[in-house]
Amino acid sequence: MNQLELASPFQLYFNPILILKQGQIWRLVTTFLFFGTFGFNFFFNMIFTYRYCRMLEEGSFRNRTADFVLMFMFGAVCMIVSFIHA
Template identity: 75%
Template structure:
């Protein structure tokens, strides 16, 4: 019974929040079980570009440290706020939500190409706050200013992958075939 309710709660999480939270938990579990080490996950430009360890562009956003109070706090924070955004501001706009993640990841990764490893580790929280403010300004503030334009536009490839196409008002489906060839339910109205 508890398994079913936990499963239903898990499936009610919006898809991007569910995928990201699950990836973070699975990555941390893999480190805890010593299937991988944190050294295989961290952002290292030399290993990415010279040794083609491209996964490091993603995995550095999936590992929040060893299981403990900080990990639990981070997972609750991540789950709660991702879900609130996906169900609130980004409701029905999954591609835009994914684009926000990619934009934020790019802005947090790009400056790290120029700084040392110690600065990357120490500055993670502050760039996250700055990136959030930059996104908010470019998405919600600047376009609504006199002479403002919308700079951030979700690429159509993301819309094709993540958003359901709008229903075509001219679409006229073929009548469905009735079992047995009978015109079921097409009798006359009573009293008419």
């Protein structure tokens, strides 16, 4: 995002105060979608994320795509709730 100058990382990170007081709801989603700037680390993050998701979907979640998506959504909600209460 930063290379294309569409948005800076400061517009995407999780900030409970901005979410609750200014209604910046997009921060609940974008915090999970930003992997940093393009480079070596970004490349490896994408490879490992793809590989791990593929292994999960072909193994534990075979023919249960909806359960796979719900698992990700449940994990995201749990992380957000635990961060707010920490």
